[in-house]
Structures are given as C-alpha cells and as structure tokens.
Amino acid sequence: MTSLPLSRRPVSAMRWPVLGGVALAVFLAGFLLPGYLEGGYLQSMLNNGLITGILALCVAFIMHQCGFVLFGIAAYYGLAAYACAILVNSFGFPAMAAAAVALLVTLAAAFLVGAIVIRVKPLAFMMICLSLAELMRHLVALPSLRRTTGGSDGLLFMPEGRVFGIDAVDLLDTGQVWPLIWTATWVIAGLFLIVASSHFGVRLRAIKENEERMRFSGFDTYWPRVFAFAGVGLAAGVAGVIQALATGFASPEMFSIITSTNALLAAITGGVSSVVGPVMGGVIYTWAISEFGALGYSQLFTGIAVILVMLFIPKGILHPLRLLGRKGGRA
Amino acid sequence: MIPTLILNALAVSSLYIMMASGLALIFGLRRVMNFGHGAIYMVGAYLGYTIASGMNFWAALVIVPLLMSVLGVLLELAVLRPLERRQQIEVALITFGIGIVIAQIVIRIYGGTPLSVAAPPLLASSVKIFGADYPVYRLFITVVGLCSVVALAVWLNATRTGMFVRAVSHAPDVSSMMGINANRLSLLISMLSTAFAGLAGVLVGPYLSIDPGMDVAMIITCMIVVVIGGTGSIWGAIFAALILGFVQTFGTVYLHEISVLLPYLMLVAILVWRPQGLNFGGGAE
Numbered sequence: 364m365t366s367l368p369l370s371r372r373p374v375s376a377m378r379w380p381v382l383g384g385v386a387l388a389v390f391l392a393g394f395l396l397p398g399y400l401e402g403g404y405l406q407s408m409l410n411n412g413l414i415t416g417i418l419a420l421c422v423a424f425i426m427h428q429c430g431f432v433l434f435g436i437a438a439y440y441g442l443a444a445y446a447c448a449i450l451v452n453s454f455g456f457p458a459m460a461a462a463a464v465a466l467l468v469t470l471a472a473a474f475l476v477g478a479i480v481i482r483v484k485p486l487a488f489m490m491i492c493l494s495l496a497e498l499m500r501h502l503v504a505l506p507s508l509r510r511t512t513g514g515s516d517g518l519l520f521m522p523e524g525r526v527f528g529i530d531a532v533d534l535l536d537t538g539q540v541w542p543l544i545w546t547a548t549w550v551i552a553g554l555f556l557i558v559a560s561s562h563f564g565v566r567l568r569a570i571k572e573n574e575e576r577m578r579f580s581g582f583d584t585y586w587p588r589v590f591a592f593a594g595v596g597l598a599a600g601v602a603g604v605i606q607a608l609a610t611g612f613a614s615p616e617m618f619s620i621i622t623s624t625n626a627l628l629a630a631i632t633g634g635v636s637s638v639v640g641p642v643m644g645g646v647i648y649t650w651a652i653s654e655f656g657a658l659g660y661s662q663l664f665t666g667i668a669v670i671l672v673m674l675f676i677p678k679g680i681l682h683p684l685r686l687l688g689r690k691g692g693r694a
Numbered sequence: 695m696i697p698t699l700i701l702n703a704l705a706v707s708s709l710y711i712m713m714a715s716g717l718a719l720i721f722g723l724r725r726v727m728n729f730g731h732g733a734i735y736m737v738g739a740y741l742g743y744t745i746a747s748g749m750n751f752w753a754a755l756v757i758v759p760l761l762m763s764v765l766g767v768l769l770e771l772a773v774l775r776p777l778e779r780r781q782q783i784e785v786a787l788i789t790f791g792i793g794i795v796i797a798q799i800v801i802r803i804y805g806g807t808p809l810s811v812a813a814p815p816l817l818a819s820s821v822k823i824f825g826a827d828y829p830v831y832r833l834f835i836t837v838v839g840l841c842s843v844v845a846l847a848v849w850l851n852a853t854r855t856g857m858f859v860r861a862v863s864h865a866p867d868v869s870s871m872m873g874i875n876a877n878r879l880s881l882l883i884s885m886l887s888t889a890f891a892g893l894a895g896v897l898v899g900p901y902l903s904i905d906p907g908m909d910v911a912m913i914i915t916c917m918i919v920v921v922i923g924g925t926g927s928i929w930g931a932i933f934a935a936l937i938l939g940f941v942q943t944f945g946t947v948y949l950h951e952i953s954v955l956l957p958y959l960m961l962v963a964i965l966v967w968r969p970q971g972l973n974f975g976g977g978a979e
Binding site for chain 1: 792917
C-alpha cells in the first residue's frame with residue numbers, strides 16, 4: 364500500500380476509489396488477525412506497536428501541520444492512563460466512564476499546555492514539552508500521592524463494566540483488546556487525514572509556512588495551533604487509556620523520555636507527511652526495541668537509531684526512495 | 695537556618711551556572727542546543743570518581759576538565775562542524791542520541807549503582823558561619839562556581855577573543871565578513887563548554903551522589919534554565935540558574951517533596967509571563 368499523503372496533492376480520479384477499497388479490505392482483514400495469532404508474543408508486540416504508532420501519528424501530525432517537534436508526547440499518553448486508573452481506583456468509575464472522563468481531562472490539560480507553548484519558538488517548544496513530561500513523571504511518583512498514584516511502583520487497577528461492548532476484564536487479553544487498538548488507530552489516522560485536507564489543515568500549514576504573513580492577512584494564527592495541539596494530546600490520550608485498559612496498569616515509565624523518543628523516531632522514519640509510515644514505524648521500532656531489550660540494549664538501540672535516522676533519513680525512509688523514483692524518469 | 699540555606703542555594707546554583715553557561719555559549723555561536731550536555735557532565739562525574747579513587751581529588755579536578763575539553767574537540771570536529779548546515783532541531787536530536795549512547799556506555803562500564811566520592815581531607819571539615827556549622831566543601835563549590843563565572847565574564851568582555859565570541863553570537867554573517875574565524879572560536883567554545891561540564895561533574899561527586907540518572911536530570915534542569923533565561927542569552931541563563939538554585943533549595947526545606955515540581959512550575963509561570971524567557975542582556979535569538 365502506498366503512503367497516504369497528509370497534504371492535498373493532485374491524484375488521478377481512479378486513485379481514491381482503489382486506495383479506499385484497499386484500505387477497507389486491510390481494515391476488515393485486521394479483525395481476523397487474533398484468530399491466526401492466538402494471543403502470544405506477536406499479538407502483544409503488534410498491540411504495543413500500534414500504541415506507539417498512534418503516538419507517532421500524533422507527533423507526525425503536529426510536525427507536518429504546525430512545524431513543531433513534539434518531543435514529550437508521553438505527557439498526554441501517561442496522563443490519560445493515570446487519570447483512567449485513578450478514576451477507577453479512587454472514585455469507583457466503571458471502565459467506559461473512566462475512559463471518557465480521562466480523555467476529557469487529557470484534552471483539557473493539552474489545551475492549557477498548548478495555550479502556553481504555542482507562543483514560544485520551536486526549539487524552546489521542544490524543550491518545554493520534554494520538561495512537562497518529566498514534570499508528570501515526578502508528580503505521579505511523589506511519595507505523598509502514593510495512595511492515589513501508587514508512587515514509583517505504578518498503579519494497578521481493575522476496571523469493571525464494558526468498553527464498546529467488550530467486558531473490561533477481557534481487555535487484559537491481548538487478542539480481545541486488539542479490535543479496540545486496531546479501530547482506534549484507523550479512526551485517529553482517518554481523522555488526521557480529514558483534518559489535514561480540510562480548510563483548517565490548509566490554514567495550519569499556511570501558518571507553518573509563514574506565520575507573519577498569515578497574521579497580516581487577517582488570520583488568527585494562535586488558536587488554530589492551540590486546537591491542533593489539544594487534538595493531538597487527546598489522540599495520545601486515547602493511546603494511553605487503551606494501554607492502561609489493556610494492561611490494568613499505569614506506570615511512571617509511560618512518561619519517560621524514551622517513550623517520547625520512540626514515538627518521534629517512528630514518526631520521522633515513517634515520514635511525517637504520511638499516516639501509514641508512522642504506524643508502521645511504531646510497529647517496527649517496538650519490535651526492534653523488544654529484540655534489543657532482551658539483550659539489555661534497548662536504550663542503546665534508541666540512541667543509535669536517533670543518530671542514524673537524523674543523520675541519514677531526517678525526512679523519512681520513503682523520501683530517498685521517492686527521489687530515486689523521480690530520477691528514474693517519472694519527473 | 696537562613697544563611698545556611700543561602701549558602702546551599704549558591705552551591706547548587708554554581709553547578710547549574712557552570713552547566714548552563716556552557717550550553718548557552720555553544721548555542722550562541724553555533725545555534726545548536728546540545729542535548730548531550732547532561733551526558734558529558736555524567737562522564738565528567740564518573741571519570742572524576744575513577745581519578746579521585748585512583749589518585750586524588752585534586753588531580754581529578756585538573757585532569758577531568760582537560761580530558762573533557764578533548765571530548766569538546768571531538769564534539770566540534772565530528773558533530774557540530776559537519777552538521778553546520780543542518781536544521782537546528784535535527785542537530786539537537788543528534789546530540790540527544792549521542793547523549794543516550796554516551797550515558798549507556800558509562801552505565802555499561804560502571805554499572806547501575808550510585809557511587810560516592812569522598813571530599814578531600816582539606817575540604818572535609820566544617821566551619822562556623824553565623825553560629826552554624828557549615829561544610830567547607832560546599833563553600834568550595836560556590837567559590838569555584840563564582841570564580842568561573844567571573845573569569846567567563848572577564849574573558850567575554852575584556853579580551854579580543856571574548857569580543858569575537860560576542861560578535862559572532864550577535865551577528866554571525868557580519869562578523870564572518872569582518873574576517874572572524876567562527877570555526878576556530880567554535881572549537882574553543884566547545885572545549886570550554888565540555889570542560890565546564892566536566893568540572894561540574896567532578897565537583898558534584900562529593901556533594902551529591904553519582905548515579906545513572908544524573909544525565910537526564912541535569913539536561914532537563916539545564917533546559918529549564920536555558921528556556922527561562924531566554925535561549926542563547928548567557929547572562930539570562932546565569933541569572934536563571936541562580937534563581938533555580940534558590941527556589942530548589944528553599945523549596946526543599948519549606949515545601950518538602952513538592953519541591954521537585956518547582957522548576958517546572960517556575961518554567962510555566964515565566965513562560966506565561968514572558969514567552970521569550972527573561973532574555974535580558976541581548977539574547978542570541
């Protein structure tokens with residue numbers, strides 16, 4: 364399957380129906396996967412891979428549409444997971460309500476943060492987002508909040524009730540949570556595509572190109588980016604809530620720099636202008652990290668991968684291939 | 695109580711100043727935020743541990759900054775110079791990756807357990823200040839920190855090379871047209887920056903402990919300092935480091951565990967007030 368571009372570009376009339384058909388077929392076929400994998404290592408790796416993939420989609424979206432490097436996506440991912448776990452444990456919420464309220468909390472937090480960080484320069488943006496993820500990691504590990512957040516051990520929780528018709532207890536099974544993860548990935552990717560090709564997306568990219576020009580032309584350049592940031596935070600929150608429900612656990616490690624780095628790596632490698640690339644990147648990096656992690660080299664791998672990716676393919680793995688293709692005569 | 699706290703705050707601030715001013719200097723000259731700065735500090739601390747236990751602390755204090763300035767040469771020649779034309783954020787991420795790799799190598803060599811270095815006998819005692827016993831070693835850190843800031847200030851403001859550094863930071867194009875060799879200056883600044891980080895690493899050994907998470911903790915602190923101070927503004931960074939040291943020290947006593955959150959809250963508060971950071975004294979950007 365070719366990558367679906369986030370930016371609008373001319374396509375032949377035949378391309379969309381074909382692409383749409385292929386996408387629908389892949390989407391439907393995905394639901395059959397647990398039957399073949401029967402739980403096991405590959406299934407759990409795919410689950411984690413798509414979760415990282417969703418985070419990568421978020422990073423890619425904000426990078427492509429707003430030109431910001433969101434190096435701290437872990438803050439919203441972890442926040443949603445913790446909010447969900449705390450609502451279940453301390454307030455006795457059923458699973459679905461906890462998930463919904465956790466997402467609202469994450470959306471509100473992302474909105475507030477967005478309102479502050481959108482005003483700063485790109486490099487400072489990157490450093491502040493990273494610092495805020497660290498803030499969250501320290502906050503949940505505070506000893507005095509131990510009864511609520513579980514301190515540095517993380518927070519175990521056992522939700523009750525149903526989530527989209529699936530019993531919350533069954534979500535702990537890697538095969539049963541798959542449809543939820545699979546659907547969420549598609550919905551988020553689809554929404555990002557729709558937003559990107561909408562008037563709103565065009566405006567975001569115009570602001571990215573030249574903020575001053577847009578301001579002079581009478582466009583508001585602040586709120587659209589805040590909304591985009593909030594939306595991306597919400598999408599990362601969806602990944603966090605699903606991950607929390609799938610493991611019955613929220614841990615301070617969800618906020619770690621490594622979580623953010625892997626999402627960023629997956630986004631950049633896959634190509635920020637595509638939606639398929641970041642998701643594939645998420646799966647591949649999750650696989651590679653679990654392979655290297657078995658040897659105790661997962662962080663070393665991440666470090667080396669960051670260097671190599673930024674040195675050789677800062678525009679994504681498909682970029683050099685496309686250039687080759689162009690040189691090959693397609694113009 | 696209060697005088698002791700002020701002295702403690704000055705000791706912590708001195709470490710932050712040594713780190714943040716090095717970061718701001720490189721940024722001023724190369725427009726590169728070195729995310730590997732924390733890892734360089736970590737290498738300094740672990741090398742300091744080895745040399746202090748093999749020879750003595752004073753040797754470490756001299757040898758480590760020298761060794762680290764060699765690392766600075768490597769940083770300049772192998773990373774900053776070849777990547778001169780790359781985007782700011784790409785280079786920042788590459789230095790971040792290098793930082794992770796360096797930290798992992800250090801952890802491979804020294805293991806994951808925290809280490810501690812004994813203060814040298816000369817500094818291991820304590821003196822009476824305002825009626826309270828105060829460890830000499832912390833005063834020593836403050837003195838070294840203050841001396842290095844004063845030396846830096848004199849160098850930047852009173853020497854020809856210092857003037858060139860300020861010129862390149864202020865207007866890279868014009869100063870290169872005037873015949874200033876930015877590459878040679880950048881080499882010098884990289885060496886200075888890593889040597890300062892190494893010095894901070896050696897100094898931190900007997901004061902706090904040396905542990906595998908120290909690089910991330912320090913780089914996050916440095917980033918907060920640099921952003922609060924206004925990216926690239928050396929005096930802003932030094933001032934922010936001073937404030938942060940005080941806020942943290944007083945916070946630990948009066949607010950207890952909440953104090954770990956204070957630097958972040960301070961960052962957010964200042965950015966709401968001034969999105970460009972404090973940024974006085976003419977920032978680089």
